[in-house]
Amino acid sequence: MENLMIGPKGLIKKQEFVRIIIQSMHALGYRKSAVCLEAESGISCKSVDFESLESHILNANWDDCIGALNKLKGLSDETRASALFVVLKQFLLECLSRGEDALALEVLRKQVAGLRMGKEKVHNLAVGLLFLKELGSNKIDNGIIQEFRKRMIIDLENVLPPPITLPERRLEHLVEMAVSAQVDNCTYHTSDAITLYEDHHCGRDHFPRETVQILTNHKNEVWFVQFSNNGKYLASSSCDCTAIIWKVLETGKVTQKHTLKSHQNPVSFVAWSPDDTMLLTCGNMEVLKLWDVETGICKHTYGNDGFIVTSCAWFPDSKRLVCGSSDPEKGIYMWDSEGNDIKAWKGVRMPKVSDIAVTPDGQHLISIFSDKEIHILNLQTNAERVISEQHSITSLSVSGDNKFFIVNLNSQEIHMWDVAGKWVKPWKYEGHMQQKYVIRSCFGGLNSRFIASGSEDSQVYVWNQLSSYPIEILSGHLMTVNCVSWNPRRPQMLASASDDQTIRIWGPNCF
């Protein structure tokens, strides 16, 4: 019985398998079935050793209990000491409740101290016991003692290792592990539907690969495109000096809502406020403008003639915004949505800021200095971290879960770094073409699992975070694709902006 293996690969021991099934039956509340299975299989959920320990405790045979613990095989000294500590704690409590103070003290001094559990734990125990003493020992009646004993048994169960005891909910844990692994391995993951009846696998035909719609409203190259945070709108900006706000209908079709005309120069960058009520537009080598999304009216202009803005970002409160500037004074400027100055990092030593982003939780400010340096500023602690890249960085993008950001490099690679700073080397993605132009990339899909980027060969490249080479290459545009955006609420919807003056919306085959 002991050595019987089951499963197609012969990796699973039958006895262990049945034991965890019994444990999960108990956990689910099917006591009668559990007991029935125990009887039918002859395997019990609780090991023999543990059952004897349990009976010793419930009958207050403390010496037997301690003796049994000491005899148990396969325990490290530390674990044995922890287990003994738990038992002795209960023993001392019961001593005090019976008024046997002297005995309690003796045990505390000799046996507990001898366990080398650390001074703090022993002191805490002593204090706890004294406190109980203060309450009055006759307050602890038999019923409560039994309760404490049961709780103590559970504590003991957590301390002792398998096979004496089982980790809690072992079967559920194993099943979750298997399902998580399936999800992690799902290359074209577009839906979270998980069932135990089938291995999770998202088919390639659910992945956005086809052009679903072409938007031709712009009259010149389209340089930037981005979906709003709620996925209901799309903003695009173009060389024709305008930006357009589009509405995404329920059906997924995109229609024009407003055309924002006011810039004198091509519009190179737009940023949605986190609450999606306002849009910031950056003119190329020009000022920053704030627009109301509902009405399409320009509410503020930041900076005056001669002010050159490279990029901007919002704080999560939708009230404050930052922008990077290269003239007249290089630096980072912070304003509020009413047009007031809040703060500025500027000065002679400030280098040129080419891109800037704020993590969605507002904790970190990431900026690109002098084309090759990434500065990560923790806004709470003011701690700054610098990553130096070998090649020039053309764009920066932060993931929705605040943990990662990606930079596009001139050397035709995309590097992903972690915001927390634990990684020594970045994850690298390649396959696309980039040499002359500013090409942007973005995170997308469920859990920001995918990275999509534009490319100078007129195609859209998509990577799975785990793969260095693209999993999908989308063709359709006629010229360089400058920017890509993934709809945060529709994992199957992608938008791309190209020099061919169009924006393409991509979706799955069966759309």
Place this chain on the structure above:
Amino acid sequence: MGRIFVVDLEGRTYKCKFCKTHLALAGDLVSRGFHSRRGKAYLFSNAVNISVGPREDRMMLSGMHTVADIYCCRCGQIVGWKYEAAHEKSQKYKEGKFVLERWSLFGGK
């Protein structure tokens, strides 16, 4: 054509005369003694914001070389050439370096 990516150099730079794009650092200047059809030219160890044309074999004052014309990435103006390969040993030091013609430059400031 798309948003052209331009690098900015810190310090004394030589810029494209037509669009003021930074092309090279004064610190990277190797020699002032070069000549092109249009006049004086300078040899630099490094140049930025340029696009490189096709390679061709050309007979220069100093002998046969494999060179490629270089253009300002923003305005497309030809600004000089890059030495891809030298055929004589004494000219090997030029390989990988850039010659910027004086007439297309603005600067030293």
